[in-house]
Amino acid sequence: MSVEVGDDDEIAVAWENAEPDALERAYRRWGGLVHGLARRAVGPDDADDVTQAVFVSAWRGRTTYDRGSAPLGAWLVGITRRRIADQLRARQRQAPVAQEQDDVPDDAAWTAADSTDLLTVYEELERIGDPQRRIILLAYVEDLTQREIAERLDLPLGTVKTHTNRTLARLRTLLGGA
Amino acid sequence: MNETDRYAERPAGDPTPGRAEELLQRAGDLSPAPEGPLWERIQAEVDGVGRDELEARRRAGGARTRRRVGRWPLLAAAAAGALVAWVGTQVVGAGAPRDEIVVADAALSDLPEAGATVDGTAEVVSVDGERRLRVQLDELPDTGEGYLEVWLLRPDVSGLVTVGVIADTTAEFSLPATVDLQEYPVVDISREQLDGDPSHGGTSLVRGELHTADAGPGEPPPAATDDLTSTSSTDREAYR
Structure with missing residues (x-):
């Protein structure tokens, strides 16, 4: 969470211009997110492969990226969703008998529906961007109070509450109102 | 702690914590970068180096480049090779005497910040067309828990x-033809921890600059090189 507001867009510009360090900067910024999402979906053993596939295919397909239509983080999460699907399909081909997630005791609590919804949540947070993204993560990942978040981000408390409510409502709609 | 303060009021008609919040809490912090040599693998694949090849190189102690090396260094290396002198010494362990060409050499000096007092020499020789980096240290620096x-x-x-890894006072490494010594002339020996991180650990003990054999008396080793010895963790990121 050390990434400052504004960094993301800079990385996206570097990415669009195919600057030599753009891939590494994107990996430093979103590698943890991609890997974390992959881990919940395919388990720790295959999460490395999925992460590698995401960044390699994203870089090779970078000319298809359009900063105007999506922030880079949301685009990468979208690619993560597809590479996870590839991985699960490959797994099914290899072992038609369902032995789903036997090898992933750490993440046994993550069903396919959970990991898919988590992808949706993070894709949307990356799409909305800061400060909403940070507000939601500080509230639910770092467990800060609304007041603490307001102080941390130097925003009025009312603004933090409004952003929280609106973003949660948006996420709820995306997840089918659950 | 006050729940009303902790989380904003729920939208009307929804008294239960939402699924999004619950998933975010369960997933925890996803921001830390993955551990292990994953970045290395990604970069290698993007650069067209297969994973098996990368592993094989690592096991063999061979070289891998961190940045793409273009075609021109091949030509530059060939040009340098055309100007060097023949010395014709015997390679230890070789079945028969083979001609070798000293392509470049360097005096290695300890870096004061490293707390080591070790000097040595390095030379690049061409043996049957293959370039080898030969390193000789006066003594083996203290590696602590790690390796060099x-x-x-x-x-x-x-x-x-x-x-590659050096475990004795002398070592010889095979250099791929794609590594341009004009571009990468500084021999550096670092102390590395057994932490699974393949990047430079930031502690350089010994360093010296290679001078190609035709270059005449070279300049002294680059004291001005921004020492890896003093790199902060932030700087170190730049080498990853």
């Missing part, structure tokens, strides 16, 4: 190539 790794750096430390 040999690198070739750009003079401004903007890029580096790992050459």
Whole structure:
């Protein structure tokens, strides 16, 4: 969470211009997110492969990226969703008998529906961007109070509450109102 | 703690914590970068190096470049090779005497910040067309819990190539033809921890600059190189 507001867009510009360090900067910024999402979906053993596939295919397909239509983080999460699907399909081909997630005791609590919804949540947070993204993560990942978040981000408390409510409502709609 | 304060009021008609909040809490912090050599693998694949090849190189102690090396260094290396002198010494362990060409050599000096007092020499020889980096240290620096790794750096430390692990006072490494010694002339020996991180650990013990054999008396080793010895963790990121 050390990434400052504004960094993301800079990385996206570097990415669009195919600057030599753009891939590494994107990996430093979103590698943890991609890997974390992959881990919940395919388990720790295959999460490395999925992460590698995401960044390699994203870089090779970078000319298809359009900063105007999506922030880079949301685009990468979208690619993560597809590479996870590839991985699960490959797994099914290899072992038609369902032995789903036997090898992933750490993440046994993550069903396919959970990991898919988590992808949706993070894709949307990356799409909305800061400060909403940070507000939601500080509230639910770092467990800060609304007041603490307001102080941390130097925003009025009312603004933090409004952003929280609106973003949660948006996420709820995306997840089918659950 | 006050729940109303902790979380904003729920939208009307929804008294239960939402699924999004619950998933975010369960997933925890996803921001830390993955551990292990994953970045290395991604970069290698993007650069067209297969994973098996990368592993094989690592096991063999061969070199891998961190930045793409273009075609022109091949030509530059060939040009340098055309101007060097023949010395014709015997390679230890070789079945028959073979001609070798000294392509470049360097005096290695300890870096004061490293707390080591070790000097040595390095030379690049061409044996049957293959370039080898030969390192000789006066004594083996203290490695603590870790080990010593040999690198070739750009003079401004903007890029580096790992050459291999040195476990004795002498070692010889095979250099791929694609590594341009004009571009990466600085021999650097660093102390590395057994932490699974393949990047430069930031502690350089010994360093010296290679001078190609036709270059005449070279300049002294680059004292001005921004020492890896003093790199902070932030700087270190730049080498990853």
